[in-house]
Amino acid sequence: MASITIVTDAWHPQVNGVVRSIENTNRELTRLGTRVSMVTPERFSSIPCPTYPEIRLSIASYRRVAAEIERHQPSFVHIATEGPLGLTARRWCLRNGMPFTTCYHTRFPEYISARLPIPKSLLYAFVRWFHNAGSACMVATESLEQELAARGIRNIVRWSRGVDTDLFQPAVKDAMPFGLPRPLFMTVGRIALEKNLPGFLDLDLPGSKVVIGDGPAKAELERRYPDVLFTGLKFGDDLARAYAQADVFVFPSKTDTFGNTIIEALASGVPVAAHPVTGPIDILRDHPQAGVLHEDLREACLAARAASGEAARALAETYSWESAGRQFLDNVLVANARRRKPTRKAANSFAVLPD
CATH class of the missing domain: 3.40.50.2000 (Glycogen Phosphorylase B;)
Incomplete structure (x- = not known):
């Protein structure tokens, strides 16, 4: 049985699209016979994110995060976020020659630059450095794929989303x-x-x-x-x-x-x-x-x-979590089959391009 460890800085009690997407994908992966394990902030101490206290930033040493990943003995690693856990998992994968996939869930540069005086060009340099070390970067839409490719992100693959059409249904509308x-x-x-x-x-x-x-x-x-x-x-x-x-x-x-x-x-x-x-x-x-x-x-x-x-x-009705889950798993399997071990130079290049 294939096993995937998903590392994410976004998890309960947060309520957002990243958390819901991971939850639904995990359910479908399990149905497909894949063993899923998680490395989340629940296992570590954390501090509130500056300017956004609802989001907690994990405080964990490399040794502790490495031990968590190794405890699960994954066949594959997927890094969902660019936060502290994601950064440490990236480091572990590169040290151990483990091909890994990432996902661009959130416009990280725009969100940070709206709150702090950091140039977006520098933040996108970080995004390139983070994602280009992986074997594949998953994005949800064609337009985002084109945008990120123009910014120098490589190995982009598509991972769409689904909806629970049994839960969300039309209903008779109340007058008031x-x-x-x-x-x-x-x-x-x-x-x-x-x-x-x-x-x-x-x-x-x-x-x-x-x-x-x-x-x-x-x-x-x-x-x-x-x-x-x-x-x-x-x-x-x-x-x-x-x-x-x-x-x-x-x-x-x-x-x-x-x-x-x-x-x-x-x-x-x-x-x-x-x-x-x-x-x-x-x-x-x-x-x-x-x-x-x-x-x-x-x-x-x-x-x-x-x-x-x-x-x-x-x-x-054209969006299902079943098809999105299969797409996610296919992306992971194809990326792993490449067995592309990034060179240290490629994994750590940090070029700042004009915004």
Whole structure:
């Protein structure tokens, strides 16, 4: 039986797309007969991330992380994040000649430069250094693949995402969902600077706005937008019922690499309004009946009211965690078959290119 150890700095109690993607992929890998083990922050002491205390940064020596990986005796290693655990696992793999794969889940340079005065060119140099040492870097979409290739990332392979179409389904809509007048414009996700929520909340729209989720910007945004309903976190059936009550799902972010919440909304029969950027454009570009892409998000929101809930659902049904899990496993197997042991020079080159 093949065994994969997945190393990730993003794990419970965090609630985000990275964690959900890993959880769902692990379930499918197990169904495919693969033994999955995890190295996560749960096993180590941690400190709050500066400017983002909800995210914990692990404090662990190389010896402790190495011992965790070796305890699992993996056939393959996948490094999901560029944080402290990911960096240490990368070092272990290079020292031991273990081919490994990585994934570009998050626009790390954009998120850091929005909070700290660090040039994006330097941060992308780090991204190249980190991912190019591996045998494959997994990305979710074609547009992201093209963007990263232009920035010097090599060995890029595709790993899409899925949605639970049994959980997220269309439902009869209440006349006054949440006690609010229709049309109901909703967004779901982490409430943080990089999600561009004011780009949605500032819009002059009819009806009501609802934000589902939590994060470091929640208290401030609640004060700034008293007419918006902030529900906090929702999970499982409760979240699915909430999605299904929306008339339009609004995705204001310009920095996500995919947007799992987009396909959850589509599965709920809710058309999507978004900017034409990586993630939304890859999902919706060829399916104009399921949602609207526009540089002017207000125009997208208003036009999406006329889009088709049936088309939205049909599009979501093309995304399954089963196929995404198989794609992930194939990527790992092919990358390992290359048995490409990076030279120390290639693994440690750190070139800064113009941004």
